[in-house]
Amino acid sequence: MSVKVETPVTTELSDLSRDLIAVRDQRDRAAFGRLFDHFAPRLKSMLLRGGLTDGSAEDVVQDVMLAVWHKAAQFDPHRADAAGWIYGIARNRRIDMARRKPLSQPEEMPDLPSLDPDAGQVLALQQEASHLAAALARLAPEQADALRAAYFDDIPHSRISEITGLPLGTIKSRIRLGLDRLRHELRSIAP
Amino acid sequence: MTDIQHHISDELLDDYRAGALPHAFSVVVAAHLSLCDDCRARQEARDMIGGALLAGAETAQLGTDARARIMAALDTPAPAPAPRGSGVFPAPVMAELGGRPPRWRMLGGGIRQQILSADREGSLRLLYIPPGKAVPEHGHRGLELTLVLQGSFADSEGAFRRGDVETAHDDIDHQPIAGPGEPCICLAATDAPLRFHAMLPSLLQPIFRI
Numbered sequence: 001m002s003v004k005v006e007t008p009v010t011t012e013l014s015d016l017s018r019d020l021i022a023v024r025d026q027r028d029r030a031a032f033g034r035l036f037d038h039f040a041p042r043l044k045s046m047l048l049r050g051g052l053t054d055g056s057a058e059d060v061v062q063d064v065m066l067a068v069w070h071k072a073a074q075f076d077p078h079r080a081d082a083a084g085w086i087y088g089i090a091r092n093r094r095i096d097m098a099r100r101k102p103l104s105q106p107e108e109m110p111d112l113p114s115l116d117p118d119a120g121q122v123l124a125l126q127q128e129a130s131h132l133a134a135a136l137a138r139l140a141p142e143q144a145d146a147l148r149a150a151y152f153d154d155i156p157h158s159r160i161s162e163i164t165g166l167p168l169g170t171i172k173s174r175i176r177l178g179l180d181r182l183r184h185e186l187r188s189i190a191p
Numbered sequence: 192m193t194d195i196q197h198h199i200s201d202e203l204l205d206d207y208r209a210g211a212l213p214h215a216f217s218v219v220v221a222a223h224l225s226l227c228d229d230c231r232a233r234q235e236a237r238d239m240i241g242g243a244l245l246a247g248a249e250t251a252q253l254g255t256d257a258r259a260r261i262m263a264a265l266d267t268p269a270p271a272p273a274p275r276g277s278g279v280f281p282a283p284v285m286a287e288l289g290g291r292p293p294r295w296r297m298l299g300g301g302i303r304q305q306i307l308s309a310d311r312e313g314s315l316r317l318l319y320i321p322p323g324k325a326v327p328e329h330g331h332r333g334l335e336l337t338l339v340l341q342g343s344f345a346d347s348e349g350a351f352r353r354g355d356v357e358t359a360h361d362d363i364d365h366q367p368i369a370g371p372g373e374p375c376i377c378l379a380a381t382d383a384p385l386r387f388h389a390m391l392p393s394l395l396q397p398i399f400r401i
């Protein structure tokens with residue numbers, strides 16, 4: 001990909017998303033180092049929480065961050081922030097470790113999202129991302145716990161039901177209500 | 192892309208993301224995500240929740256050489272890019288086809304099939320149904336997902352076109368018929384073992400199902 005001219009759109013991005021774009025467009029190693037310093041210790045704690053040993057967690061962190069470097073061309077700030085995009089890579093890597101066959105993956109998006117950035121959409125998406133943590137914190141605890149189990153620990157609904165001893169229908173409705181609530185909260189901060 | 196009417200449920204999407212679906216179903220979900228911008232956005236929104244929680248997660252102490260290891264690894268060649276879709280087949284289907292066009296097996300009545308995978312957990316196949324013909328009897332007992340890749344079919348649940356996915360449980364007594372125009376090509380996954388009575392041409396005609 002050719003070297004990009006800095007566009008005004010990037011001023012709306014978080015430092016992390018801006019670093020990821022610098023990796024994408026300039027193969028910027030210093031920016032990558034900053035992403036590593038931020039995400040690697042958090043990814044490791046997420047993986048340890050999921051039950052990996054210290055050594056495996058270190059190896060998976062290396063795999064995930066190397067994939068971030070190699071796949072950066074696919075990062076599109078219209079569709080995700082850096083944290084969500086990197087989380088998605090880590091989710092797939094963790095799941096493939098536990099499966100016989102690698103998880104079937106959707107078609108990759110074409111490598112041209114940045115050529116015509118839509119400042120409004122990038123702004124809206126990045127604002128939502130920046131409000132997401134606060135919106136999650138305002139959820140009822142049982143909804144927040146259900147979303148954390150489903151979307152951070154990547155536990156299937158049926159397994160959450162087994163672990164908590166709650167009926168499957170209760171888990172599903174907590175997830176549904178939690179998502180509805182998040183949607184509502186994010187809509188209320190929309191520009 | 193925007194005229195897709197039949198999507199995957201939250202539960203299927205979440206099970207796919209958690210790696211909990213049998214392979215056959217996960218390919219159908221991945222193929223639908225390849226064609227459906229709405230569901231891709233649902234998937235990305237869930238990753239953003241994960242990202243927000245990751246950003247706020249505790250940190251764990253890394254090994255002392257972790258940073259040096261990653262910086263040294265940046266010069267390794269990138270892995271080969273994932274295979275792309277071709278024709279009506281999105282990338283995850285091409286991956287199941289091994290990058291080659293389908294090698295259809297004739298079932299009679301102009302209907303063709305290629306089994307892509309079959310194991311204890313379920314089976315995945317491509318079906319090719321000429322206009323006006325019935326989709327072969329599925330013989331499913333559990334869950335079945337059918338994604339249209341070309342043409343259309345219709346049954347008591349509605350009309351299904353490219354990108355639409357029908358989610359059928361064994362309580363649905365449906366008999367899909369391929370629509371007019373192009374032959375219908377669909378990707379079908381079931382968690383029941385394949386039953387071969389579907390290959391008898393006489394059973395392919397809806398009249399014999401009464």
Ligand SMILES: [Zn+2]
Nearest residue numbers: 198199227230
């Ligand atoms: Zn969809």
